Amino acid sequence: MNRFRKPPSAKPARAYNLIVAARFRELSQLVPALRLKMTVMIILGILTGFSEMVGITFLVSLVFLLGQQGPVSGSAVAWLPAFFGGIDLSLSKPVLIGILIGSILFRIFLGCANSLIASAVNHRISDSMRDRLYAKVLTMPFQRFQDYERSDLINVIATESYAVSSAHASLVRLGVNFGTIVIFGVGMLIMAWPIALLGLAFGFIHNFTLGFFAGAYRRLGSSALAAVEALTQLSWTTLQTLKAVKSFGLENRHQQLFETLSSDVGQTWRRSDWMGATTSLLSEILTFGVILTIILSSEFLPVDFKAALSATILLYRLQPHIKGFDSQILSLYEMEASLQNVLALLAEKDDIKQTAQGEKVTRLAEAIVFHEVSFVYERANAPAVHDLSFSIRAGETTALTGPSGSGKTTILNMILDLNPPTQGMITIDGRDLATIDRSSWLELLSVSGQDVELMEGTVLDNIRFRRDISEQDIRWAADVACATEFINDLPYGFDEWLGDEAIRLSGGQRQRIGLARALAGRPQILLLDEATSALDEETEMRVFSAMKEDAGRTLIVVSHRPAVARLMKNRIDLRPPAPTSKLG
Numbered sequence: 001m002n003r004f005r006k007p008p009s010a011k012p013a014r015a016y017n018l019i020v021a022a023r024f025r026e027l028s029q030l031v032p033a034l035r036l037k038m039t040v041m042i043i044l045g046i047l048t049g050f051s052e053m054v055g056i057t058f059l060v061s062l063v064f065l066l067g068q069q070g071p072v073s074g075s076a077v078a079w080l081p082a083f084f085g086g087i088d089l090s091l092s093k094p095v096l097i098g099i100l101i102g103s104i105l106f107r108i109f110l111g112c113a114n115s116l117i118a119s120a121v122n123h124r125i126s127d128s129m130r131d132r133l134y135a136k137v138l139t140m141p142f143q144r145f146q147d148y149e150r151s152d153l154i155n156v157i158a159t160e161s162y163a164v165s166s167a168h169a170s171l172v173r174l175g176v177n178f179g180t181i182v183i184f185g186v187g188m189l190i191m192a193w194p195i196a197l198l199g200l201a202f203g204f205i206h207n208f209t210l211g212f213f214a215g216a217y218r219r220l221g222s223s224a225l226a227a228v229e230a231l232t233q234l235s236w237t238t239l240q241t242l243k244a245v246k247s248f249g250l251e252n253r254h255q256q257l258f259e260t261l262s263s264d265v266g267q268t269w270r271r272s273d274w275m276g277a278t279t280s281l282l283s284e285i286l287t288f289g290v291i292l293t294i295i296l297s298s299e300f301l302p303v304d305f306k307a308a309l310s311a312t313i314l315l316y317r318l319q320p321h322i323k324g325f326d327s328q329i330l331s332l333y334e335m336e337a338s339l340q341n342v343l344a345l346l347a348e349k350d351d352i353k354q355t356a357q358g359e360k361v362t363r364l365a366e367a368i369v370f371h372e373v374s375f376v377y378e379r380a381n382a383p384a385v386h387d388l389s390f391s392i393r394a395g396e397t398t399a400l401t402g403p404s405g406s407g408k409t410t411i412l413n414m415i416l417d418l419n420p421p422t423q424g425m426i427t428i429d430g431r432d433l434a435t436i437d438r439s440s441w442l443e444l445l446s447v448s449g450q451d452v453e454l455m456e457g458t459v460l461d462n463i464r465f466r467r468d469i470s471e472q473d474i475r476w477a478a479d480v481a482c483a484t485e486f487i488n489d490l491p492y493g494f495d496e497w498l499g500d501e502a503i504r505l506s507g508g509q510r511q512r513i514g515l516a517r518a519l520a521g522r523p524q525i526l527l528l529d530e531a532t533s534a535l536d537e538e539t540e541m542r543v544f545s546a547m548k549e550d551a552g553r554t555l556i557v558v559s560h561r562p563a564v565a566r567l568m569k570n571r572i573d574l575r576p577p578a579p580t581s582k583l584g
């Protein structure tokens with residue numbers, strides 16, 4: 001089985017900040033027009049930071065103005081604001097208040113606009129990721145799909161797809177934090193360069209110290225993912241096999257297993273919270289240290305008191321940005337495992353037959369012919385089908401017989417174009433199946449098997465199976481499949497609701513719904529893979545004689561029952577020829 005979970009790359013990037021470039025490269029592959037969206041959001045974020053800085057400096061100025069001795073109203077102040085250092089600005093109190101209120105409102109407006117844009121962009125990214133991942137499941141070759149754990153696929157589509165928008169949001173926040181740090185830094189440099197230098201040193205120490213946590217965050221991300229995957233897998237298999245679980249009396253065993261896995265999940269989240277709290281505490285301690293350093297050394301610093309005050313407040317306000325910058329980098333490490341899963345699924349190649357434009361077919365006129373066809377499943381030691389040549393004539397009935405494992409289902413899958421031959425060729429009226437348009441070919445075909453995949457919905461929904469088929473055709477198909485007789489006995493008849501397991505139906509009833517589903521599209525070619533194996537002999541014969549009345553259909557039947565094989569005009573036997581005796 002192909003597990004999504006990949007071990008994190010053996011060695012983290014040498015410089016821990018380089019993860020930003022790696023994530024950006026991955027996101028550029030996944031999100032079109034990434035640069036434009038990010039740039040707009042980062043500029044808005046930086047402007048928010050800028051207006052905050054202006055607000056702070058003017059607030060300090062206002063406080064000083066209000067604290068002046070004597071009458072202040074209408075007076076001009078020559079020393080304000082501190083932020084502009086030596087520039088002699090004369091601002092009256094009302095102007096100062098106006099600028100302050102304006103910058104606060106501007107910041108609120110920008111912050112709000114940025115949140116709305118970020119939310120819209122993130123949802124768009126998540127929507128498109130989910131759509132693309134779901135589409136990939138539908139378009140990858142069927143054999144590749146069979147290699148995946150179903151629960152892993154559900155996890156990736158429904159949950160891990162969010163990692164892409166989260167990584168995008170983190171990169172934007174990083175850009176905003178970085179831009180704000182630069183702007184605040186320049187402001188501080190103009191006001192009080194010694195404090196700016198202290199701030200710069202603080203930033204580097206902060207970044208360096210939190211870098212020690214990168215590996216732990218990366219491991220935490222992949223173990224959280226592994227724990228969630230294990231829990232989903234257990235829940236999924238329990239639901240799938242509940243009857244067996246109950247029949248074997250394994251309820252307590254499953255409950256214990258679930259509790260263990262569930263506590264693993266809880267533990268990884270708790271560890272994540274602890275790590276978050278530890279890095280946050282470390283960040284606060286570092287901030288406290290640098291502010292204490294400024295206070296203790298203020299007497300010796302060649303800085304004007306007002307400017308020092310503004311710069312210190314700026315430094316204090318800068319701390320969340322520095323902390324944000326580093327915690328975003330750490331979260332980029334944490335989401336690595338999920339992102340790798342999304343990338344791995346999207347990297348699956350599409351089934352070329354599904355995307356290629358082949359020649360269209362409208363009917364089978366002559367025959368389906370296998371020319372020395374072999375098929376080997378991936379990682380299988382022996383071919384499932386070896387060097388097989390036969391012909392299935394249009395409009396005739398053919399039985400495909402042979403012992404279990406002789407390749408009957410594999411042959412039907414090849415006719416359905418799910419498994420292209422590894423060697424040899426299948427022709428449709430003389431044309432290579434590989435060059436024929438897949439959807440036009442599938443329009444001629446229908447298949448019904450031993451296990452019918454029922455879905456949640458009514459009996460009618462299950463026969464229609466999301467195709468445009470009239471109710472009249474559905475009722476006709478149910479008649480031919482001898483299903484009407486039991487459907488009419490259901491409390492709501494064709495409108496009876498069936499759960500995805502349709503537990504209330506017997507095996508034979510499920511098969512008749514599957515058969516009606518296959519017949520409802522009035523296919524020219526019908527493939528039945530043990531599709532009536534659960535019916536009693538009498539009903540089975542009635543089904544086949546009803547189907548025979550619809551002349552002109554090419555019928556290919558796989559059945560272990562000799563009576564069914566005898567009903568067919570032709571027979572292809574996959575039994576290996578008996579070895580000839582060499583005695584004498």
Ligand SMILES: Nc1ncnc2c1ncn2[C@@H]1O[C@H](COP(=O)(O)OP(=O)(O)OP(=O)(O)O)[C@@H](O)[C@H]1O
Pocket residue numbers: 146377378380384402403404405406407408409410411
């Ligand atoms: N997805 C798969 N991957 C690997 N091997 C497979 C796969 N599906 C089938 N096989 C192998 O291919 C061979 C043929 O299988 P197939 O299901 O076609 O046989 P069959 O004749 O239909 O059997 P039965 O009568 O039991 O349904 C078997 O040996 C089987 O184990």
